[in-house]
Amino acid sequence: MAEWLGQNTLLLGLALLDGLAYAALVFMVAVGLNLVFGVLRIINIAHGSLFAIGGYAAASLGLFLAAHGLPGWIQYVALVLAAALVGGILGPVIERLVLRRIYGHEQVLQLLVTFALFMILEDVQKLVWGVQPVTNDAPLRLLGTVDVPFGEDVIPFTAYQLFVLPGVALATLGGLAWFLRRTLTGRIIVAVTTDREAATAMGIDARRVFLLTFTFGAGLAALGGALASPTTTLVPGIGASTIVLSFAVVATAGLGQIEGAAISSLLIGIGRSAAVYLAPEFEVVVPYLIMVAVLLVRPQGLFGVVETRRV
Amino acid sequence: MMRRGAEASIALLGAAGVLAAAWAAPWLKFVLTIALAKGIAVLGILLLLRAGQVTFGHAVYLAAGAYTVAFLAPSAGEAFLLLPVAALVSGLLGLVVGLFVVRYRDIFFGMLNLAISMVFYSLLEKLYSLTRGTDGIRVEPPRIAGFSLALEDYVWAMLILALVLAVGFGVLVRAYLASPMGQALAGIKTRETRLEFMGVSARRVLLAAYVLSALMGGVGGAIVGMTTRHVTPLLAYWTSSGELVFIAILGGAGAALGPFLGAVGYELVRVYAAASFAEAWQAILGAVLLLVILFAPGGLWGMISGLLGRGRPGRPA
Numbered sequence: 001m002a003e004w005l006g007q008n009t010l011l012l013g014l015a016l017l018d019g020l021a022y023a024a025l026v027f028m029v030a031v032g033l034n035l036v037f038g039v040l041r042i043i044n045i046a047h048g049s050l051f052a053i054g055g056y057a058a059a060s061l062g063l064f065l066a067a068h069g070l071p072g073w074i075q076y077v078a079l080v081l082a083a084a085l086v087g088g089i090l091g092p093v094i095e096r097l098v099l100r101r102i103y104g105h106e107q108v109l110q111l112l113v114t115f116a117l118f119m120i121l122e123d124v125q126k127l128v129w130g131v132q133p134v135t136n137d138a139p140l141r142l143l144g145t146v147d148v149p150f151g152e153d154v155i156p157f158t159a160y161q162l163f164v165l166p167g168v169a170l171a172t173l174g175g176l177a178w179f180l181r182r183t184l185t186g187r188i189i190v191a192v193t194t195d196r197e198a199a200t201a202m203g204i205d206a207r208r209v210f211l212l213t214f215t216f217g218a219g220l221a222a223l224g225g226a227l228a229s230p231t232t233t234l235v236p237g238i239g240a241s242t243i244v245l246s247f248a249v250v251a252t253a254g255l256g257q258i259e260g261a262a263i264s265s266l267l268i269g270i271g272r273s274a275a276v277y278l279a280p281e282f283e284v285v286v287p288y289l290i291m292v293a294v295l296l297v298r299p300q301g302l303f304g305v306v307e308t309r310r311v
Numbered sequence: 312m313m314r315r316g317a318e319a320s321i322a323l324l325g326a327a328g329v330l331a332a333a334w335a336a337p338w339l340k341f342v343l344t345i346a347l348a349k350g351i352a353v354l355g356i357l358l359l360l361r362a363g364q365v366t367f368g369h370a371v372y373l374a375a376g377a378y379t380v381a382f383l384a385p386s387a388g389e390a391f392l393l394l395p396v397a398a399l400v401s402g403l404l405g406l407v408v409g410l411f412v413v414r415y416r417d418i419f420f421g422m423l424n425l426a427i428s429m430v431f432y433s434l435l436e437k438l439y440s441l442t443r444g445t446d447g448i449r450v451e452p453p454r455i456a457g458f459s460l461a462l463e464d465y466v467w468a469m470l471i472l473a474l475v476l477a478v479g480f481g482v483l484v485r486a487y488l489a490s491p492m493g494q495a496l497a498g499i500k501t502r503e504t505r506l507e508f509m510g511v512s513a514r515r516v517l518l519a520a521y522v523l524s525a526l527m528g529g530v531g532g533a534i535v536g537m538t539t540r541h542v543t544p545l546l547a548y549w550t551s552s553g554e555l556v557f558i559a560i561l562g563g564a565g566a567a568l569g570p571f572l573g574a575v576g577y578e579l580v581r582v583y584a585a586a587s588f589a590e591a592w593q594a595i596l597g598a599v600l601l602l603v604i605l606f607a608p609g610g611l612w613g614m615i616s617g618l619l620g621r622g623r624p625g626r627p628a
Contacts, residue, residue, distance in 0.1 A: 043418060045553075101605055107417055108365040109604050112560055115553045116604070119597030127590055244429055244549055251422045284433040288426040292411075295423060299415060 013150035015274045021161035021231070023269025024169035028224030029242055030249035031172065031261045036217035038256035039193050040210055042099065045114040047221050048243025049121035050090060054222025055229040055238070056129045058082035059136040062229075072142045079139060083226040087219025090121075095214040100207070118239070126236055133233045139164075140230040165227060172220070173262050180258070189213060193256070248291040254304025264294075264302060317619070322481065322568055326474055329575075333470055340470050344538045346571070346578040347473040349373075349558060352531030353570035354484045355524025356559040361488060362517055363500030364416065367552045368424030371408075371431045372401040372525040374547035376532025378435070381448040381542045388453040390472065390537060397533035398526050405525020406518075413517040416503075425549055435544035447543030450536055466538075473534050477571060480527055485567040487523065496520055557596070561603055563610025572611040 033047045061078040094117060102113050143159040180186040191199040192209045200206050225242075232238075249268055253260035268287045275286040294302055329347070333340045352373050359366060376397035383393055412423045435442050442448065452460070455468050487493045495516040498506040503513050536542050545551065554577075562573020580599060584592035607614055 098601065106363075108360060108363070108556075109560070109608070111365060111367075111421070112556060112600060113604055115557065116597040116600035118553075119600070120594045123591045123594035123597075240548075240550060244425060247422050248426055251419065251426075255418065281437040282433070284437070285430050288430050291426050292423065292430075295415070295419065296411075299419065 009151045010153045010155065011277050012274075013148070013153070013155050015277045016270060017148065017155065017157050017162065018276070019270030019273035020266075021165045022273050023265045024165040025224055025228045025231075026245060026249055026269050027169045027262055027265035028172060028227065029221050030246040030253070030265055031176065031258060032217040032220030032224070033243075033246050034250050034253065034256060034258065034261050035176070035220070036214055037250070039189060039213040040099065040103070042102075042110045042114065043247075044117075044217070045111065045243060046094070046117035046121055047114075047217070047246065048239035048241075049118050049125065050086065050218050050221035050239075051225035051228075051242045052234070052239035053090070053121065053125055054083050054086045054225030055232075055234050056125060056134060056225075057086050057222070058226035059134050059229045059234060060129070062136040062138055066136075066138055072138070075139045075142060079226040079229070080223070083219060083223035086222035086225075087215060090222075091215030091218035092211060094218070095211050099214065100210075103210070118243070122236070122239060125239070129234070131236050133235050135229075135233045137230045161231060165231075168223075168227060169262075169265075173259070176258055185212075245287055248287045251301055252291045252294045254301025257301070257303040260301065260303030264290075318485075318566065318568065321615070322478065325568070325571065326478060329470075329474060333467075340466050341538065342578050342582055343575065344466075344470045344473045345535060346574040347470075347477045348531040348534035348538065349555065349578070350531075350562075350571035350574035351473075351477055351480050351534070352528045353555050353558045353562070353574060354480055354567065355527040356555050357564055357567070357570055358484065358487070358493075358496065358520040358524045359517075360559060360564045361493065361500065362496040362520060364420050364517070365556055366424035367421050367549055367556065368426070368428030369524070369528055369555050370549070370551035371424075371428035371547050372405060372528025373532035373535065373551070373555070374431065374435065374542075374544070375401045375404050376529030377536035377542040377546055378442070378448075378532075379529070380453075380533045380536035381450050384450050384453055384537075388451060389457070390453045390455045393453055393537070394476075394530060394533050397536075398529045401529020401532065402522055402526035405522045405528075409518045409521035409525070413514045413521060425552070428547055428549060428552055432544050432547040432549075435547055442544070445544060447541055450540045450542060452540060453537060469534065469538050473538075476530060476534070480530070481567045481571070484527075487520075488567070492516060492519055557600055561600065561610055563612030563614075565609060566612050566616075569610055569612040572615070576611055 029047065029051050033044060036042065036044050036047070058079045061082045062075050065074050065078055098113060098117060102110050140158055140160045143164070145156045146159045146162055148155045148157050148162070178186075180190055188199070188204055189209055189212070191202075192204060192206050196206050245268075249261060249264050252264040252268065268290055271286045271290050272283060275283045298304070329343050333343055352369065355372070356366070356369055379397040379400045380393050383396060387393065387396075408424075408427055412420055412427070415423055436444055438444075452462070452465050454460075455465070455472070460468055488496070495506060495511050495513075498511070499513050499517060506513050506516070532546070535546070558573040558577045559570060560573070561577055562569035562571065577596070580596060581592060584595040588595060603610060609617065
């Protein structure tokens with residue numbers, strides 16, 4: 001074992017760094033999904049499509065700006081702007097036109113409604129961006145690489161993946177926790193989540209809270225996609241694989257748990273990138289194995305709360 | 312519940328309609344066979360929906376049936392042997408997975424099924440030496456009852472086989488739902504605790520339905536494998552599972568005929584939409600699904616029984 005470790009520190013180091021960057025991206029998507037579920041009680045299958053569209057929009061905007069000779073820093077503005085546009089437009093449209101009609105319906109129907117949205121958005125994405133791979137790695141290149149010392153070795157790693165991705169994820173986690181616990185709007189959201197009827201009786205407009213939360217969640221998914229776009233090549237089907245992965249994260253964490261989503265993102269992100277280096281055939285399987293293992297021991301997820309059974 | 316005679320005559324009319332359509336438009340034979348095969352798999356979804364549980368991973372049993380056919384066809388190319396073996400393999404897989412997933416309900420039940428199907432999908436894709444990865448496996452047409460048929464006859468035979476199995480499993484599911492085991496399924500949906508107070512084990516009730524549904528998934532998959540004669544891991548991807556739930560809701564989860572109405576409707580919309588709007592067929596299907604859920608929650612079956620004025624249209628699943 002010790003000998004093996006000695007020979008493979010470099011590999012483990014790479015897996016760890018990759019895993020952190022990957023976990024940050026997964027967290028951005030999963031936390032939005034979890035927030036929306038916590039408030040609206042709907043698992044949004046189309047959440048992955050919002051991730052994909054956010055990524056495509058960011059890449060297109062970035063390429064467009066670069067083609068017009070604008071300075072490099074504007075690339076990062078483009079990432080955030082694209083995500084805000086996607087979330088700000090698609091979020092309210094979906095919530096107002098579709099989701100609003102199915103609150104309180106059977107869970108099966110709610111799931112299928114978002115599945116229908118997923119099917120529609122997948123085609124919209126193909127119609128707008130085609131099926132050719134799209135890529136814009138300017139934000140990645142502009143920051144260059146950093147030499148990370150690891151034991152006796154040095155791993156050159158991109159600064160974007162080392163600092164920007166985990167930084168944004170941490171800021172999102174902290175910001176969200178602060179927002180939900182310390183601001184009035186946040187407290188209102190928590191109130192509606194805990195007891196919608198009582199909150200409504202106190203004069204809170206639950207419908208506005210739903211609209212706000214869904215738009216915010218959509219924006220987080222789009223931001224996740226936008227941040228991911230420099231590190232990956234966008235192809236059709238990226239939304240479909242993202243959503244099942246974030247399901248695994250959310251179920252592992254426990255439904256509605258914000259901090260839990262961060263922990264299980266780390267677990268799954270690092271687990272998956274370790275598999276990439278050590279057993280590449282099983283890369284895709286690892287997140288689900290982690291989830292199944294966790295649910296075997298804790299059926300409500302790592303941080304989930306057991307709900308009292310209603311007779 | 313509609314009168315038994317009325318439902319039987321609609322089923323007979325439907326079967327005759329399928330044969331007539333296949334005779335009038337030969338290219339429809341393929342589409343209809345696939346639709347019937349998926350309908351059989353969706354009958355399984357229907358059972359679970361009766362318990363209020365939805366799975367986004369059921370395509371794994373369809374894939375298990377199809378891959379069983381693909382693996383065994385070279386050594387045992389006989390449809391009447393392949394079908395029961397495929398059903399058995401899927402049923403056993405369903406039993407193993409079922410023992411684990413029936414402990415969970417609602418979102419967790421759905422997600423665990425999804426996760427397990429994704430594990431199988433990845434294995435089918437990655438174990439190249441065994442499954443040839445995304446290339447998939449070509450299936451030689453098996454003999455049917457000992458006869459090696461010419462292609463045209465083979466296609467007819469598969470359609471008739473699918474039709475007979477569809478009717479058979481439709482009758483079986485109808486009887487199952489009316490039996491105490493089926494009634495207990497509905498009990499899981501309304502008040503599971505009450506069921507337990509009566510001394511009925513909800514887990515066992517759900518497990519029995521789950522295994523039966525996996526078995527029917529395997530039969531559907533075997534027909535799909537023998538008809539398309541090419542199986543790929545995509546059969547097990549989560550979107551294929553979503554498709555099965557889609558068909559269940561489109562057809563209407565109230566009756567055993569619903570899955571077949573839904574499957575024929577789904578395949579026809581898909582074929583026509585893909586032919587006329589190659590870029591947007593999926594969006595068209597999505598829009599159809601949205602409209603059905605928002606404006607016709609009883610599905611196609613709900614509409615028909617509403618028109619006949621005997622059933623209760625819009626009756627939730």
